[in-house]
Amino acid sequence: MDDLAQETCRDGAPALSPDEAETLLARLGGWTSDGQAIRRRFTVKGFARAVEMANLAAWLGNRQNHHPDVTFGWGYCEVAFTTHDAGGLTRNDFICAARLDALTA
Amino acid sequence: MDDLAQETCRDGAPALSPDEAETLLARLGGWTSDGQAIRRRFTVKGFARAVEMANLAAWLGNRQNHHPDVTFGWGYCEVAFTTHDAGGLTRNDFICAARLDALTA
Numbered sequence: 001m002d003d004l005a006q007e008t009c010r011d012g013a014p015a016l017s018p019d020e021a022e023t024l025l026a027r028l029g030g031w032t033s034d035g036q037a038i039r040r041r042f043t044v045k046g047f048a049r050a051v052e053m054a055n056l057a058a059w060l061g062n063r064q065n066h067h068p069d070v071t072f073g074w075g076y077c078e079v080a081f082t083t084h085d086a087g088g089l090t091r092n093d094f095i096c097a098a099r100l101d102a103l104t105a
Numbered sequence: 106m107d108d109l110a111q112e113t114c115r116d117g118a119p120a121l122s123p124d125e126a127e128t129l130l131a132r133l134g135g136w137t138s139d140g141q142a143i144r145r146r147f148t149v150k151g152f153a154r155a156v157e158m159a160n161l162a163a164w165l166g167n168r169q170n171h172h173p174d175v176t177f178g179w180g181y182c183e184v185a186f187t188t189h190d191a192g193g194l195t196r197n198d199f200i201c202a203a204r205l206d207a208l209t210a
Binding site (some may be wrong): 055071072 | 153159166173175178179
């Protein structure tokens with residue numbers, strides 16, 4: 001488990017430079033970045049598992065006070081993190097991604 | 106409440122013609138169609154309401170055995186229905202849309 005998953009989101013985290021974001025992204029598996037958000041698509045069986053995954057991501061977002069955008073349907077759940085307040089990616093996004101990976105590992 | 110909301114989804118419903126789909130769409134409020142799927146964006150307060158709405162749509166999909174694609178995040182929940190088996194829109198999509206409208210009215 002990446003130690004990012006041990007960190008806690010902090011309000012007012014500053015926007016990362018592209019290099020900083022790239023370095024953090026390299027510590028995650030399965031996440032992609034478009035520079036504004038990071039996202040991961042989880043493939044699951046059927047619908048109920050997708051709903052479970054969506055609620056897990058929601059629970060994590062509430063717990064960290066850093067809320068994802070989640071899309072789910074039959075066979076998949078896609079989770080995206082971005083930091084609207086910072087206008088892009090912050091460390092909080094990567095912390096939540098690592099925490100979600102740890103929860104689902 | 107539109108009486109579509111009184112109907113029940115049926116397995117194997119046939120694809121609708123564009124005219125048929127247009128006629129059913131006109132009976133709904135707030136839904137748009139791209140010819141392949143219908144969708145509605147619900148604006149809500151905060152995050153918890155969005156999660157609630159996503160779970161309501163999921164519950165409805167399970168109940169009707171016709172599962173939506175749902176996207177949610179802070180302040181919104183977007184629900185889409187399509188019928189993969191038919192390769193487009195069927196009456197089932199409009200029944201679920203009308204039922205969701207009735208539930209949230």
